[in-house]
Amino acid sequence: MAAVDLATHPGHLARRLQQAHHLLWTTMVSEEITSPQFAVLNALVAEPGLDQRTVGERVGLDRSTVAEVIARLIRRGLLDKVRDPQDGRRFLLRLTDDGVRTHRGLTVRTARMNQIFLAPLDADERAVFMDLMRRVADAAEGLRDPRPALGVPH
Amino acid sequence: MAAVDLATHPGHLARRLQQAHHLLWTTMVSEEITSPQFAVLNALVAEPGLDQRTVGERVGLDRSTVAEVIARLIRRGLLDKVRDPQDGRRFLLRLTDDGVRTHRGLTVRTARMNQIFLAPLDADERAVFMDLMRRVADAAEGLRDPRPALGVPH
DNA sequence: TCAGAAAGATCAGTGCACCGATGAAACGAA
DNA sequence: TTCGTTTCATCGGTGCACTGATCTTTCTGA
Numbered sequence: 001m002a003a004v005d006l007a008t009h010p011g012h013l014a015r016r017l018q019q020a021h022h023l024l025w026t027t028m029v030s031e032e033i034t035s036p037q038f039a040v041l042n043a044l045v046a047e048p049g050l051d052q053r054t055v056g057e058r059v060g061l062d063r064s065t066v067a068e069v070i071a072r073l074i075r076r077g078l079l080d081k082v083r084d085p086q087d088g089r090r091f092l093l094r095l096t097d098d099g100v101r102t103h104r105g106l107t108v109r110t111a112r113m114n115q116i117f118l119a120p121l122d123a124d125e126r127a128v129f130m131d132l133m134r135r136v137a138d139a140a141e142g143l144r145d146p147r148p149a150l151g152v153p154h
Numbered sequence: 155m156a157a158v159d160l161a162t163h164p165g166h167l168a169r170r171l172q173q174a175h176h177l178l179w180t181t182m183v184s185e186e187i188t189s190p191q192f193a194v195l196n197a198l199v200a201e202p203g204l205d206q207r208t209v210g211e212r213v214g215l216d217r218s219t220v221a222e223v224i225a226r227l228i229r230r231g232l233l234d235k236v237r238d239p240q241d242g243r244r245f246l247l248r249l250t251d252d253g254v255r256t257h258r259g260l261t262v263r264t265a266r267m268n269q270i271f272l273a274p275l276d277a278d279e280r281a282v283f284m285d286l287m288r289r290v291a292d293a294a295e296g297l298r299d300p301r302p303a304l305g306v307p308h
Numbered sequence: 309t310c311a312g313a314a315a316g317a318t319c320a321g322t323g324c325a326c327c328g329a330t331g332a333a334a335c336g337a338a
Numbered sequence: 339t340t341c342g343t344t345t346c347a348t349c350g351g352t353g354c355a356c357t358g359a360t361c362t363t364t365c366t367g368a
Contacts, residue, residue: 003200004261006213010271011175011189013287016214018172019355020294021165026356027297035165036324046157053346059160060170065325067348072323089333089346104156110163117164120293125286132275132283133167139274140174143181169324176326190354207316219355221318226353243316243363 010136021117028113030106032076036061038110040069041078041103044095051090078102164290175271182267184260186230190215192264194223195232195257198249205244232256 006012025035033041039059044050050058056066070093073079078099084090095103118126160166179189187195193213198204204212210220224247227233232253238244249257272280 002258002261003196004264006193006196007288008284009264010268010284010287011172011179012193012214013284013291014168014171014175015189015354016291016295017168017287018165019214020291021168022356023298024294025165034323035169039160039166042157042160051346060166060173061324062326063347064327064349065323068324087334087346091347107156107158110158114164117290117294120289121286128282129286129290130162130164130167132279132286133164133171134161135274136271136283137167137170137174140178140271141170144177173325180326188353205316215354216356217317218319218357219353222354241316241364245317 024113024117028116029109033102033106036065036069037073038103038106040066040073041095041099041106044079044093045100045103048094049092051084051092053090055093073099178267178271182270183263187256187260190219190223191227192257192260194220194227195249195253195260198233198247199254199257202248203246205238205246207244209247227253 021035029035029038036059040055040061043055043058047058052066052070053063055061055070056063059066061069070079070081074081077096080094080096081091084092118129121129175189183189183192190213194209194215197209197212201212206220206224207217209215209224210217213220215223224233224235228235231250234248234250235245238246272283275283
């Protein structure tokens with residue numbers, strides 16, 4: 001009997017955390033638009049005309065996933081995709097009017113949802129929580145492929 | 155330009171956190187066995203002979219997902235599934251010898267991986283981090299369906 | 309005892325997430 | 339200018355995750 005207590009495993013808690021978030025999102029924000037879809041819309045509100053790969057980079061989705069998410073948003077008429085006349089490899093993405101309206105509506109609901117999500121923590125704890133998540137995620141992200149760090153002598 | 159900074163969204167950070175964990179898991183623990191699969195093996199080491207639904211409850215997987223995960227583990231010969239002679243609705247699950255060996259090997263590697271995952275935090279911060287994740291996840295979990303709470307007068 | 313409710317499992321459908329391989333366009337150096 | 343490399347996108351395959359519908363077995367109360 002060498003079983004481990006999963007409650008001591010950060011990865012297990014991270015998964016449960018995301019499930020909890022998914023639950024709140026679908027009940028409080030939208031059953032149509034998912035959280036990653038909102039992230040894509042949001043990225044394109046901030047920087048219209050990005051290409052697909054860059055959008056993925058901004059929101060933390062790999063090339064395949066971002067392609068699927070974008071395809072869904074286009075199918076629903078929230079996004080437009082046109083070939084870049086300057087560079088035929090890429091497609092430029094921007095929101096349709098409907099996409100802009102949808103994004104605006106969701107922004108409000110998302111803020112409300114985040115309040116509920118973090119309700120069990122007081123203000124100090126929330127700040128700490130966000131900081132810790134960010135640091136852990138960033139650190140692991142940095143281990144991706146040992147890309148030559150900036151500033152290293154060549 | 156009503157875009158939001160995703161770094162202030164706990165749900166977005168939770169997703170990135172899980173991606174970071176997935177990355178570390180596949181490189182440091184196993185490319186064959188996933189973290190949810192390990193969770194199922196672990197639950198059955200602790201309590202052999204559980205049925206599928208209960209396993210899902212223990213590890214936080216819904217009925218459909220747990221069925222798929224278990225099917226994969228059976229296909230790889232790590233798990234056995236026999237109809238309960240007492241109750242024909244359920245199947246009893248237990249690890250094969252190979253399953254026990256696999257679980258044992260992964261336990262060591264998992265512990266090492268957790269160290270790396272939490273490396274950016276000091277000991278105090280780790281404890282706080284786990285506590286905060288647990289509290290947020292538990293709270294949202296409690297909102298599932300407003301099941302009549304225990305101790306409520308009938 | 310026997311009909312309806314409850315419980316365990318399966319199936320179909322959708323969506324996120326990753327990897328490796330492939331194809332097409334663009335860039336750069338010989 | 340042309341050939342090799344890089345870059346963007348797509349495709350195929352696998353796996354997690356949730357919902358709603360269905361099927362079978364069991365349980366329970368009239």
